[in-house]
Amino acid sequence: MWSQKLTRSILDKTKNTVFKVPRWKPVVSSRCLQTEGRTTQSQSTVDAADVEFFSKQMNEWWDPYGKMRLLHSMNLLRVPFVRDGLVNTAQKELYPLKDKKILDVGCGGGILSEGLARLGAFVTGIDASEDLIRVADEHKNVDPKIAYNKPVYLHTTVEDHAKKVSNLYDGVVASEVIEHVQNQELFVKSCVHTLKPGGRIFFTTPNRTRMSQFAVIFLGENVLKYIPQGAHQFEKFITPTELTFLLERNNCHVELTYGVTFNPVTGKWDFSEFQQLMYAIQAVKLS
Amino acid sequence: MFSNNVKRLLVRHTKCSIRTTSVRCLSTAEDVTSLSKSTTNFKGDYDVIIAGGGMVGCSLACALAKDSLLSNLKVLLLEGSPNKSFQLKPEYSNRVVALNQNTKALMSSLDVWRHVEAMRLQPVRHMQVWDACSDVMIAFNSEELLDDDVAYIVENDVMLHAINKELSTAKNDNIQIVYDAKIAGYQLPKQEDLKPKSSVQMANGDTYSCKLLIGADGANSAVRKAMGVQYLSWSYEQMGVVATLNLSEECENTTAWQRWLPTGPVAILPLDSKRSSLVWSTWQDDAKELLKLPEDQFVDALNDALWKQYPRNTGIETVTSWTSSWLKRVGLPDGTARQLPPSISNVVPNSRAAFPLGFGHSTRYIGPGVALIGDAAHRVHPLAGQGVNLGFGDVKDLTHLLSEAMYSGLEITHPDWMGKYESVRQRHNVPTQLMIEMLHRIYTVDLMPVVLARSVGLQITNALQPLKKMIMSHATT
Numbered sequence: 001m002w003s004q005k006l007t008r009s010i011l012d013k014t015k016n017t018v019f020k021v022p023r024w025k026p027v028v029s030s031r032c033l034q035t036e037g038r039t040t041q042s043q044s045t046v047d048a049a050d051v052e053f054f055s056k057q058m059n060e061w062w063d064p065y066g067k068m069r070l071l072h073s074m075n076l077l078r079v080p081f082v083r084d085g086l087v088n089t090a091q092k093e094l095y096p097l098k099d100k101k102i103l104d105v106g107c108g109g110g111i112l113s114e115g116l117a118r119l120g121a122f123v124t125g126i127d128a129s130e131d132l133i134r135v136a137d138e139h140k141n142v143d144p145k146i147a148y149n150k151p152v153y154l155h156t157t158v159e160d161h162a163k164k165v166s167n168l169y170d171g172v173v174a175s176e177v178i179e180h181v182q183n184q185e186l187f188v189k190s191c192v193h194t195l196k197p198g199g200r201i202f203f204t205t206p207n208r209t210r211m212s213q214f215a216v217i218f219l220g221e222n223v224l225k226y227i228p229q230g231a232h233q234f235e236k237f238i239t240p241t242e243l244t245f246l247l248e249r250n251n252c253h254v255e256l257t258y259g260v261t262f263n264p265v266t267g268k269w270d271f272s273e274f275q276q277l278m279y280a281i282q283a284v285k286l287s
Numbered sequence: 288m289f290s291n292n293v294k295r296l297l298v299r300h301t302k303c304s305i306r307t308t309s310v311r312c313l314s315t316a317e318d319v320t321s322l323s324k325s326t327t328n329f330k331g332d333y334d335v336i337i338a339g340g341g342m343v344g345c346s347l348a349c350a351l352a353k354d355s356l357l358s359n360l361k362v363l364l365l366e367g368s369p370n371k372s373f374q375l376k377p378e379y380s381n382r383v384v385a386l387n388q389n390t391k392a393l394m395s396s397l398d399v400w401r402h403v404e405a406m407r408l409q410p411v412r413h414m415q416v417w418d419a420c421s422d423v424m425i426a427f428n429s430e431e432l433l434d435d436d437v438a439y440i441v442e443n444d445v446m447l448h449a450i451n452k453e454l455s456t457a458k459n460d461n462i463q464i465v466y467d468a469k470i471a472g473y474q475l476p477k478q479e480d481l482k483p484k485s486s487v488q489m490a491n492g493d494t495y496s497c498k499l500l501i502g503a504d505g506a507n508s509a510v511r512k513a514m515g516v517q518y519l520s521w522s523y524e525q526m527g528v529v530a531t532l533n534l535s536e537e538c539e540n541t542t543a544w545q546r547w548l549p550t551g552p553v554a555i556l557p558l559d560s561k562r563s564s565l566v567w568s569t570w571q572d573d574a575k576e577l578l579k580l581p582e583d584q585f586v587d588a589l590n591d592a593l594w595k596q597y598p599r600n601t602g603i604e605t606v607t608s609w610t611s612s613w614l615k616r617v618g619l620p621d622g623t624a625r626q627l628p629p630s631i632s633n634v635v636p637n638s639r640a641a642f643p644l645g646f647g648h649s650t651r652y653i654g655p656g657v658a659l660i661g662d663a664a665h666r667v668h669p670l671a672g673q674g675v676n677l678g679f680g681d682v683k684d685l686t687h688l689l690s691e692a693m694y695s696g697l698e699i700t701h702p703d704w705m706g707k708y709e710s711v712r713q714r715h716n717v718p719t720q721l722m723i724e725m726l727h728r729i730y731t732v733d734l735m736p737v738v739l740a741r742s743v744g745l746q747i748t749n750a751l752q753p754l755k756k757m758i759m760s761h762a763t764t
């Protein structure tokens with residue numbers, strides 16, 4: 001399965017044409033614009049339709065019971081995941097991530113960025129949506145716990161950011177983003193480029209299986225409405241094997257792959273063996 | 288006798304009540320701040336206020352002071368009684384508790400245990416429980432079942448002093464204690480508040496506010512009442528008569544004895560080579576009688592309770608002796624190797640007292656920004672010596688989960704860790720409470736079938752080492 005996906009991304013790259021898969025979402029107009037743009041520009045990871053889609057959620061972004069509630073509750077899982085990937089001392093501290101520079105790629109309104117800043121990390125959040133960067137920039141003034149450690153937000157893409165910085169961050173995080181980008185290979189490559197050798201890179205994303213199609217798109221978006229409808233396109237989902245392949249090709253060694261499950265009764269996220277729905281990956285950049 | 292028993296069982300059933308105490312006081316964070324502004328004697332805002340400085344509340348303060356992630360929290364402990372200076376006297380206090388290995392481990396990790404050891408404690412290495420209505424018994428030996436002692440008998444005030452001593456040596460300026468604190472009422476936050484805040488009003492007009500309020504105020508918890516949660520409770524119509532006893536002969540005295548009388552269990556807990564402590568649970572009227580008896584008659588009554596032959600049912604005799612011979616045949620201990628309890632020479636003057644016994648279970652241990660620990664959340668019959676051990680378990684889990692939450696950058700009142708606290712503790716406490724309740728119910732009747740079943744059950748349990756191990760390990764966690 002992944003070979004097919006890979007061909008797709010290689011095709012994407014070499015011919016610089018867009019490999020269009022029939023889509024369920026009638027967002028053709030913006031998508032056409034984007035296609036035109038891309039033939040003239042150099043490569044981009046931005047899928048304008050997705051970014052526009054998320055920009056529309058800006059007003060509800062920080063409502064813990066609103067449409068973005070799953071991202072809020074997911075912090076309970078992913079903040080410790082990133083923390084334990086970056087520090088593993090027996091002596092626990094209140095600010096375990098202090099002195100750590102972290103890039104949050106596709107930070108959106110900053111839910112994860114703030115969660116990491118609360119642990120003392122110096123966070124740079126980047127996002128392709130100008131609206132969401134504005135939301136994040138406003139919200140960082142709310143929580144007194146990060147008053148002296150506010151994340152820095154930039155409206156940019158990771159490939160542009162990678163042109164300016166290299167080998168800088170102790171940690172790079174892309175949580176629930178890679179399934180929304182074009183050209184996943186360039187995305188991974190650019191992320192790794194900004195990471196220090198020895199630094200850790202973290203992804204969380206849905207798997208591409210029938211089960212995830214059913215659970216994430218059908219149940220999550222259409223039936224239970226935990227996720228805004230139209231947020232995901234199944235064809236863009238990436239499997240753990242594919243992502244591992246992309247990381248290893250970019251000089252990273254995958255250290256951990258966990259299944260991620262959500263319990264709709266308790267409203268809680270958990271790590272498990274079960275990777276069919278969603279997963280989390282941690283890799284280290286080799287020198 | 289028969290009808291009497293049935294009546295008592297029924298009475299207990301009907302007396303059992305579910306009370307939803309007072310409607311939750313509603314207030315918003317604004318209310319709290321406006322209130323604190325309008326009253327001139329607003330005394331300060333804290334991260335944590337612990338209401339109740341009994342053994343459980345004080346050990347929580349100590350645990351917070353000692354945890355590297357929690358030691359910078361601003362904590363206020365409010366205790367209603369005055370600050371008594373403690374002096375270890377040669378005579379023992381009549382209030383003692385049996386502490387299990389888990390409590391010892393917690394207290395060692397808090398550096399409290401060394402103070403207990405420096406004062407006094409008595410290890411329990413054997414336990415013998417036997418039935419007055421039949422010949423069967425069950426024995427627990429620490430060597431066979433655990434690598435360590437079964438339990439430790441410690442006086443309540445020794446324990447409390449040890450905790451407070453460590454708390455003061457910890458020199459954590461963030462922990463403040465107010466004694467003689469008369470709490471008049473609470474204002475608790477609303478369900479929807481994202482950053483809950485509670486306020487505590489004192490009888491003298493002072494008010495305090497806090498993010499996290501801990502109810503450690505014992506079985507009649509006012510915090511629990513303010514939460515307006517369901518509380519399932521009943522009185523046993525029984526009292527625990529306590530006293531300090533002098534033994535007729537000096538001995539090693541490391542066995543805890545418990546005999547089940549039809550009126551309830553009588554327990555003799557070792558204090559030192561010459562003295563033991565009594566916990567005698569019996570019906571309220573009997574208990575009051577026992578307190579009034581002259582000392583020599585009280586001792587006679589007690590020796591009677593330990594030694595008296597109760598009328599045996601021949602049917603039961605036949606079955607238990609048959610079970611015992613069967614156990615012997617398959618090579619298991621038949622439970623006839625019974626040791627004899629010490630005989631009591633006299634009771635220490637003025638050491639007798641009686642305490643009401645009851646069952647209580649709060650269906651919720653938490654609310655937004657509020658948590659209950661210790662007897663405020665659960666109350667049990669002392670027959671298994673579990674009460675305060677369950678409370679110390681609450682302290683251990685609460686500190687651990689709160690510390691984890693802080694390490695993950697969560698708010699101190701985050702519903703995630705609080706929800707975990709409730710479910711972890713209820714999963715341990717409720718089955719323990721039910722087990723104790725069941726024991727109490729099957730032993731306070733002398734109906735023939737019940738006696739038969741419990742006797743044979745006890746014989747077989749006693750014979751099966753793994754089962755005993757299981758019981759012991761649950762009782763120590």
Ligand SMILES: Cc1cc2nc3c(=O)[nH]c(=O)nc-3n(C[C@H](O)[C@H](O)[C@H](O)COP(=O)(O)OP(=O)(O)OC[C@H]3O[C@@H](n4cnc5c(N)ncnc54)[C@H](O)[C@@H]3O)c2cc1C
Nearest residue numbers: 339341342343367385504505527661662672673674675676
């Ligand atoms: C006869 C008997 C024998 C027992 N034996 C054992 C045993 O062997 N092993 C065992 O583990 N347990 C035993 N227990 C149970 C044990 O004593 C309790 O579980 C334990 O004392 C509970 O501690 P606590 O701190 O939760 O509550 P408490 O000890 O009740 O402390 C509550 C504190 O809160 C304070 N307070 C209450 N209301 C207010 C207010 N409004 N304002 C300010 N302060 C307030 C009180 O002054 C008190 O100091 C026994 C109990 C009895 C009655």
Ligand SMILES: C[S@@+](CC[C@H](N)C(=O)[O-])C[C@H]1O[C@@H](n2cnc3c(N)ncnc32)[C@H](O)[C@@H]1O
Nearest residue numbers: 045046054106107108111127128129175176181
């Ligand atoms: C599901 S949200 C995840 C937000 C955030 N990571 C979180 O977990 O809270 C996906 C985000 O990725 C952003 N995004 C999508 N494609 C992007 C790209 N190519 N470069 C940068 N950001 C992108 C979107 O604007 C959106 O904010």
